[in-house]
Amino acid sequence: METVRPKGERGSVYYFFVNRTSGKGRSVEVWNEIEKILKEKNVQYQAVTTDTKEEALEILKELLCTKQAIQAIVALGGDGTIHSIMNELIGSSVPFSVIPTGSGNDYARARGISKDYRKEIEKLLLNEQKKIDLLEVGNRHCMTVVGIGFDGKVADEANKMKWKRWLGGTAYFFTILKVLLTYKPSEIKLKLNDEERLFKKVWLIAIANHAYYGGGIKICPIAKSNDGKLDICVIHSLPKWRLLFILARVFSGKHVSMKGVEYHQVEKIEVESDEPLFVTADGEMMGQTPTTVSIKKEAFHVMN
Numbered sequence: 001m002e003t004v005r006p007k008g009e010r011g012s013v014y015y016f017f018v019n020r021t022s023g024k025g026r027s028v029e030v031w032n033e034i035e036k037i038l039k040e041k042n043v044q045y046q047a048v049t050t051d052t053k054e055e056a057l058e059i060l061k062e063l064l065c066t067k068q069a070i071q072a073i074v075a076l077g078g079d080g081t082i083h084s085i086m087n088e089l090i091g092s093s094v095p096f097s098v099i100p101t102g103s104g105n106d107y108a109r110a111r112g113i114s115k116d117y118r119k120e121i122e123k124l125l126l127n128e129q130k131k132i133d134l135l136e137v138g139n140r141h142c143m144t145v146v147g148i149g150f151d152g153k154v155a156d157e158a159n160k161m162k163w164k165r166w167l168g169g170t171a172y173f174f175t176i177l178k179v180l181l182t183y184k185p186s187e188i189k190l191k192l193n194d195e196e197r198l199f200k201k202v203w204l205i206a207i208a209n210h211a212y213y214g215g216g217i218k219i220c221p222i223a224k225s226n227d228g229k230l231d232i233c234v235i236h237s238l239p240k241w242r243l244l245f246i247l248a249r250v251f252s253g254k255h256v257s258m259k260g261v262e263y264h265q266v267e268k269i270e271v272e273s274d275e276p277l278f279v280t281a282d283g284e285m286m287g288q289t290p291t292t293v294s295i296k297k298e299a300f301h302v303m304n
């Protein structure tokens, strides 16, 4: 860790949490460039470079306990890094920011946060803040999308893949095709706010705060994190071959008008299934159904 003094409020420090494992090891390269900019601009900062989330969260926890004046916590990583840091930060008023260096970067994609770190650092130094909604799933929070069913299985397989980080977004695409060969749809009971619905053959349920997951899949194209709503996409009652047509249109978000696709906006959803299904949030495994997801309005302070 290195500290450089100061600009802006005396004693306020920007903390950069650099996940060495995200992307293709890109975080550290990007961090080295960012550090040069911060030194040029005489910005007060500290870097925390970590190989595991446990290590990062322990340091973050200690930092939040010290009452140190924190200007912002900035993550260099992908959606998994954002997920773990956000879950630790929630409840504090410390603002969060991200420089996307992961393989999927769906949070950044949805919010228009670019990989041009120079531009993002300029924005960061303006110190403008806003509050965004989060999804609450069990005792965790999610920034982007909760995936249940087929996509939960895909995320599980993709996370196990050693070569995921070398393929980037394409990793998810290949995994989708692999899971498609064996996956069987399930019977699902949904409670959408107070309305109960039974679906006989559900392939997937996506519950979104932002539009994208899986490295650019625009599953809930109109999802926004400032509307106090969960966007829900249910894909059901289709033969397997028709899923390929949906897949072909989901990257542009045009699948929502297709047969077998239902779209809802609610504040709370409860999901029960005839057999346990994987539940993921921000691409990280959360557990299995049954589960409840609700919106937490303006629950998180962000800077970009």
Ligand SMILES: Nc1ncnc2c1ncn2[C@@H]1O[C@H](COP(=O)(O)OP(=O)(O)OP(=O)(O)O)[C@@H](O)[C@H]1O
Pocket (backbone or CB within 6 Å): 017, 018, 019, 020, 021, 022, 023, 024, 050, 051, 052, 053, 056, 057, 077, 078, 079, 080, 081, 082, 084, 085, 101, 102, 103, 104, 105, 106, 165, 282, 283, 284
């Ligand atoms: N601060 C951290 N330092 C080290 N490892 C972390 C940290 N936060 C999370 N991790 C772990 O690193 C893994 C990979 O990180 P991340 O998901 O950000 O990168 P990615 O998989 O390349 O990007 P994306 O999720 O956008 O596809 C996560 O699944 C998580 O277990």
